[in-house]
Amino acid sequence: MASRGGIPLSRQEANEQYAKALKAGQKHYRDCVIRGRYPYPQVLDEILDDSMAAGRVDMGLISIPTEGIVGTKAAGRTSAFAANFMPLLAANTEFAAKWVELCMAHLGEGIRDPIRCYEYMGRFYVQEGNKRVSVLKSYGAPAIDAFVTRVIPAYSQDQAVQVYYEFLNSFPLTGLYQVRFSQLGGFAKLQAALGFEPDHVWTKEERQRFLSGYTYFQAAFRKLGGEGLPLTTADALLVWLRVYTFEELKTQTAQELTKNLSAIWADVKVLAHPAPITVSTSPQEEPDKGLLNRLLDAVRPNHIHVAFINERNPVDSTWTSAHDLGRQYLEQALAGRVTVRTYNMVQPGENAETVMEQAIAEGAQVLFATTPPLIAACRKIAVRHPGVRILNCSVSMPYTGVRTYYSRIYEGKFITGAIAGAMAKDDQVGYVASYPIFGVPAGINAFALGARLANPRVKIYLHWSCTPGNALDLFTRQGISIISNRDIPTPDLPQQDWGVYQVGPGGAIQPLASPYWHWGRFYEKMIRSILNGGWDALNAEHSEQAVNYWWGMSSGVVDVRIDPSLPDGVQHLAEILKRGIVDGSIDPFHRLISSQDGALRNDGNQWYSPEEILHMDWLCDCVEGSIPTFDQLLPMSQAMVRLQGVYRDRIPPEKEGTLL
Numbered sequence: 303m304a305s306r307g308g309i310p311l312s313r314q315e316a317n318e319q320y321a322k323a324l325k326a327g328q329k330h331y332r333d334c335v336i337r338g339r340y341p342y343p344q345v346l347d348e349i350l351d352d353s354m355a356a357g358r359v360d361m362g363l364i365s366i367p368t369e370g371i372v373g374t375k376a377a378g379r380t381s382a383f384a385a386n387f388m389p390l391l392a393a394n395t396e397f398a399a400k401w402v403e404l405c406m407a408h409l410g411e412g413i414r415d416p417i418r419c420y421e422y423m424g425r426f427y428v429q430e431g432n433k434r435v436s437v438l439k440s441y442g443a444p445a446i447d448a449f450v451t452r453v454i455p456a457y458s459q460d461q462a463v464q465v466y467y468e469f470l471n472s473f474p475l476t477g478l479y480q481v482r483f484s485q486l487g488g489f490a491k492l493q494a495a496l497g498f499e500p501d502h503v504w505t506k507e508e509r510q511r512f513l514s515g516y517t518y519f520q521a522a523f524r525k526l527g528g529e530g531l532p533l534t535t536a537d538a539l540l541v542w543l544r545v546y547t548f549e550e551l552k553t554q555t556a557q558e559l560t561k562n563l564s565a566i567w568a569d570v571k572v573l574a575h576p577a578p579i580t581v582s583t584s585p586q587e588e589p590d591k592g593l594l595n596r597l598l599d600a601v602r603p604n605h606i607h608v609a610f611i612n613e614r615n616p617v618d619s620t621w622t623s624a625h626d627l628g629r630q631y632l633e634q635a636l637a638g639r640v641t642v643r644t645y646n647m648v649q650p651g652e653n654a655e656t657v658m659e660q661a662i663a664e665g666a667q668v669l670f671a672t673t674p675p676l677i678a679a680c681r682k683i684a685v686r687h688p689g690v691r692i693l694n695c696s697v698s699m700p701y702t703g704v705r706t707y708y709s710r711i712y713e714g715k716f717i718t719g720a721i722a723g724a725m726a727k728d729d730q731v732g733y734v735a736s737y738p739i740f741g742v743p744a745g746i747n748a749f750a751l752g753a754r755l756a757n758p759r760v761k762i763y764l765h766w767s768c769t770p771g772n773a774l775d776l777f778t779r780q781g782i783s784i785i786s787n788r789d790i791p792t793p794d795l796p797q798q799d800w801g802v803y804q805v806g807p808g809g810a811i812q813p814l815a816s817p818y819w820h821w822g823r824f825y826e827k828m829i830r831s832i833l834n835g836g837w838d839a840l841n842a843e844h845s846e847q848a849v850n851y852w853w854g855m856s857s858g859v860v861d862v863r864i865d866p867s868l869p870d871g872v873q874h875l876a877e878i879l880k881r882g883i884v885d886g887s888i889d890p891f892h893r894l895i896s897s898q899d900g901a902l903r904n905d906g907n908q909w910y911s912p913e914e915i916l917h918m919d920w921l922c923d924c925v926e927g928s929i930p931t932f933d934q935l936l937p938m939s940q941a942m943v944r945l946q947g948v949y950r951d952r953i954p955p956e957k958e959g960t961l962l
Contacts, residue, residue, distance in 0.1 A: 316405035320389065320398055323440040327388030334385055342380045343387060344373030346420055346427035346453075354456055361450040363416055366426055367480050368439050368446050375420050375429040387436045397433075404437045413438065416447040423455060423466050424482050444517065461486065476504050480516060482534050485573070487951055492536065494955035495543040515552045522560045526567055531574045538563075538570045545682055565685045568702040571846055578700040580847040581912040583710070585827045585857055586836035606829060608632070609666035610644045611658060613673045622646070624819055625672040625695070631822025636829060641665070654679035662687055668832065670825065671695065674945045680704045691832060693851075696946060697740045698916060700848045707824060710854035711789060712741065712748035712915065714817025714862045716890035717879045718802045719752025721815045721864070722760075722784050724872045725804060729759045732777035732785040735766050737939055738929045739946035743918040748890040749786060750922040756875065764927025768939035778805070790816040790863065801863070815864045815876065823858040824851075852912060856884050891915065896923045919948040 334341035371387065374380050382391050391397045407413055417431030426448070428435055438446050454470070455463050465486055472481070472489040483489065493500055496512070504512070519542065520528075520535045528538060542551065545566055551559065563570075572578040613619075616626040626644070633642050643664060648657045654676055658669060662683070667690060671680050674696035684692050684703030697708045722731045731753055735746055746764065753760045763782060765773035777785055783805045790800035801816020828851075831837050840849060853859045864876050882888030895904040897920045904910070919929065932953050935943060944953055 312406045312409050313402065315409060316402040317393070319405050319437075319440060320393060320402055323388045323401075323436065324390070324393065324398075326440070327384035327386065327390050330384040330386045330388060331390060339385070341385055343383050343385055343432075344427070345377050345380060346373060346375050346422060347377070349373075350422060350453065356454045356456045359452040359454065361421070361452050363447060363449055365445045366419070366421075366448050366450065368435065368443055370424065370479055371419070371426040371428060371435050371439070371446075373425070373427045374432060375427045379432070383432065383436060387432070387439045389436060401433050401437065404433050405440075408437055408441070416449055418449045418451075420451050420453055421479075422453040423462065424469060424479065426450070475502065477509060478504075478513070480513065481536050483536050483540075484532065484534050485537065487955075488536060488540060491540055491955050492543075494957050495540065496548060497957055499957060500954060512548075515548060518556075518559065519551055519563075522556065522563045525560055526563060528570075531571065533570070533574050537573055541566055541570050541573070544678075545685055562685070565688070566703075568846070569700070569848075572700050572702055572848055575846055577913075578848060579698060579850050579913075580844045581916065582840065582849060582851045582853075583912050584853060586831050586840055603667075604833065605639050605641070606667050606833060607641045607665040608643075608668045608670065608825075608829065609658075609661035609664075610642065611648050611654070611661065611669060611671040611676060612644065612646045613648055613650070613676065615646045622672065625670075625821050628821030628823075628825045631820075632825040632829065635822070635826040639833065640829060648676065650675040650679060655682055658683045659686075662690055667691065668829070669693065674942065677701075677704065677706075677945065691837065693828070697850055697852065698946070699850065702846075702848050705849045705851065707828070707851040707853075708741065709819055709824070709859045710741075710852055710915075711817050711819070711860055712745040712890065713854045713883050714789070714860050715745040715786075716748040716752040716883070717862050717876050718786060718815045718817060719749035720756045720879055721752075721868065721872055721876055722749070722786055722802045723753030723756035724875065725802075725814060725868075726753070726757060726760055726784045728781070728783070729757060730761055730763060730780070730782045730784070732763050732765070732773065732780075732782040733925075733927075734773045734785070734787045735764060736788065737768050737942050737946070738766070738935075738948055739943060740916050740948060743921060743929060743948060744915045746925060747895075747918060747920075747922045750925050751890055751893060751895065752879070754922075754924055756872075760924060762922075762925045762927075764921070764925055766927075766930050768935050768943075769930050770936065774799075784814075790818045812867065813865045814868060815862055817860060817862050820859055820861055824853060827857065852916065854883070855880070856886070897921060898923050898925065898928075917948065 331341045382389060382397055384390055389398065389401060404413065413434050415434070417434055418429040419426045420429060435446065455466060457463060457467065465483060468486060468489055469482060481489070481492065490500060493502060516535065516539065519539055523535050523538050528535065542563065546562065554562065610625065610629050612622045612625065614622045616623040629642060629644060632640060643661065643666065645657050645661055648654050658679055661669060669680070669690060669692045671692070671694045674694065677694045677696055677699060680692050680694045681701055681704055683690070688703065692703065693705045693707055695708060696706045699706045733746060733749060735742055750762045753762060763777065763780065765771065765776060767773065774785070784802065785805065786802045787799050799811055802814045804812045804814060806812055855861060862876070862880060864873060879888060889909065891904065891910045893904065894906040897903050903920070921929065929948070932940065932943060932947070932949070944950060944956070947953065
């Protein structure tokens, strides 16, 4: 055997390795003490008592990730190791001598004897083989063979326990301990993103190919500081797979991967934020004109190029027509300060990215994508062009690179509900809802509360246009003559059967009132905000959150058209409610509210936050009907609900992407 000064080279190298490991252990110990953390490996017997366990399962011999080994089963000699399993005892101790012998074995034939450990909540606690773990961790070994006993936690509503139970269901499919999520639904999303069916069992080859790319991605995740976030590598990978493919991950250089992950890093960090989305409920005030802002004003552009991206033509779609009227309003309001181009018939998943790239190549500095399905293309374009301001007409999207916008149409619904209640002589009102998406249950409830304000005996009969059946026929058979249908998209359209109307003898329709959108007001104020620095000010204030604009009647983006044929008293009531909502003295939800299940939702003293209103998934007790399940929706409606549904996180994801 080769030697140096009479000492075998393997022993010399093992001694040097111990010195390095000892230095790493002492440093980690000091860092833990400074930060107030426990400096030794955790002890399972001190963490777990019998009441916390639902049972134990012998997993047999499996390969486990060394990074998942965090402690020991019993206290024993835990003080010999720092929390990272690096040694703490001096080189002249018996402990160090045994460590060096194991290290020599590793350098020779390798450490072959499996360790024995317990697994609890995805982490491993060593029963036999602490020094083997220490040696292998010192060399950065990714995995170690172990006889594992799994301790199953007692089921509870704690999110960590529920996430772990999802892992228990996924482990037989993947066979991987490395794939762990911090949030519910992660594994189902991963299966879909990789192109697998929900119950697909990974082959050995698929497991190896995934681990190869996963380990590569993990290095970039850690390089950017991922270990300092309360997230897992798998959480971050899901964010990556919303923009890129797994195949792209495997073909990029380490530098390219780090660069591209950096481009979406803000979206990764948003996952760790307790409030990932900030809801802007009114236009930003013009920033304070201090010295800095006056200097910035000198370099800010006084002219801006804007592109509108529409799925359909204005002549074929009332929704697109409403936004196109907003575009015309913008051009008139900011004549000489904006140049606007419009791109119609832009299809998500087909030409959307290409058209957006074209718009930017033609000078667009701001993109307004006017429908929710365009969000995926918006996200990809935002990564490639971080200097372009991109907005998508949708709500509750946690993406920092794309701001979303919508309106608090429920404020208008409250007023039209009061009108409907006052006009319903038989105490019955029919209501046609669109989709069970964010904000729609709030609109139904606001309408119902407005109706009850004017008529305490009223009942609201609910039907969804996204489910089978003709609502108007159903209402006719029930003898309901006051009906709330779709909101009129623009104030210039004849109302006909939009909004709230009354069905007279022979089916004659008498319009009563309708909320409507004035998108031009939004577009004008948003472009002014960009020009005067309001956009940048909001960005600085909420740099780690996604921004969703949700403006209401006080901004002028929502209004109500009231038919002059209404009785004077009803018109007067509507005007009082309108003024109160605009000046803030009336809040539709600041009142006594009970839901259909009898629960008291508001005792009359609670002020709902914008997030609580936006995410309502319950209905008031005077509403007859329910929120349809995903399976009850017409197929053409399911895509929208996947994007914006109040229960979107519970919908099984669709298979997409390329197989491993």
